[in-house]
Amino acid sequence: MKRSIVIAFAAIALAGCQSDTTGTAPVATATNAADLSDLVGARGSSGEMALQSRGYELARTQGLTAFWWNSASGTCARVVTGDGRYQTVDTVAPADCGQSGGAPATATATAGGPPADIADMVGAKGGQAEMGLNARGYELARTKGLTAFWWNASTSTCAQIVTSDGRYKTINSVAPNNCGS
Numbered sequence: 001m002k003r004s005i006v007i008a009f010a011a012i013a014l015a016g017c018q019s020d021t022t023g024t025a026p027v028a029t030a031t032n033a034a035d036l037s038d039l040v041g042a043r044g045s046s047g048e049m050a051l052q053s054r055g056y057e058l059a060r061t062q063g064l065t066a067f068w069w070n071s072a073s074g075t076c077a078r079v080v081t082g083d084g085r086y087q088t089v090d091t092v093a094p095a096d097c098g099q100s101g102g103a104p105a106t107a108t109a110t111a112g113g114p115p116a117d118i119a120d121m122v123g124a125k126g127g128q129a130e131m132g133l134n135a136r137g138y139e140l141a142r143t144k145g146l147t148a149f150w151w152n153a154s155t156s157t158c159a160q161i162v163t164s165d166g167r168y169k170t171i172n173s174v175a176p177n178n179c180g181s
Contacts, residue, residue, distance in 0.1 A: 035054070036051075036054075036077055036089045036090075036091075037089065039051070039079070039086050039089045040086055040087070040088065040089055041085055041086060042085060042086045043084060043085055043086075044081055044084055044085065044086070045165060047079065047085075047086045047089075048164070048165075049164065051068050051077070051079075052146075052162075052164065054070070055070045055071070055072050055073070056068035056069065056070045056075075056077060057069055057070075057071070057144065057145040057146065057147060058145035058146050059076070059096075059097035059098055059099075059144075059145055060097070060098065060145075064080060064081045064082060065078060065079065065080050065081075066078075066079045066081070067079075067092070067096050067097045068097070068145075069094075069097035069098075069099060069145070074094060074099070075091055075094075076091060076092050076093065076094050076095075076096050076097035076099065077089060077090070077091055077092070078090055078091070078092045078096065113172060113173065114159070114170075114171040114172060114173065115152075115155075115157050115159050115171070115173045117136055117152075117155070117157075118132075118133065118136060118138070118159060118171060119171065121133070121161075121168050121171060122168055122169070122170065122171055123167055123168060124167060124168050125166060125167055126163050126166050126167065126168065129168055133150055133159075136152070137152045137153070137154050137155070138150040138151065138152045138157075138159065139151055139152075139153070141158070141178075141179035141180055142179070142180065146162055146163045146164065147160060147161070147162050147163075148160075148161045148163070149161075149174070149178050149179045150179070151176075151179035151180070156176060157173060157176075158173070158174050158175065158176045158177075158178050158179035159171055159172070159173060159174070160172045160173075160174045160178060
């Protein structure tokens, strides 16, 4: 009888070790809402970088809640932070991100890399760099989340500057219409 019980438990244990080799495991894509579920529990700054790497831009904040917009997928994500970590991440209506619909927006055409006169500012602290931009003839045209657009009227240059962790992460020259000119 003991032998029968041991064999039965061994059979159950081995049955639980079988693997699924059918290849039907779901594959997530970077634009799917389910793809954001791995961010629950992430530290705020790490989650921010992950969202940016997946094409999201900060649309607005409301207390401990941030709304992130992905123009490529037309997805608005709501992130609730507590104790410095992402507590919930879910998708909400595009209107919560200030968008009129869920259709992907057309991408903003870029003219190229950073303007030569401000290329050295990549990595600079935001507040100090703003004074440097003003000294070089740039004026703030508009902001969208963590992205700022700066206009230099004397050179007709529009610079797109993305800030991350308080520093200028990327600087690119973009079409003048991005600065309203």
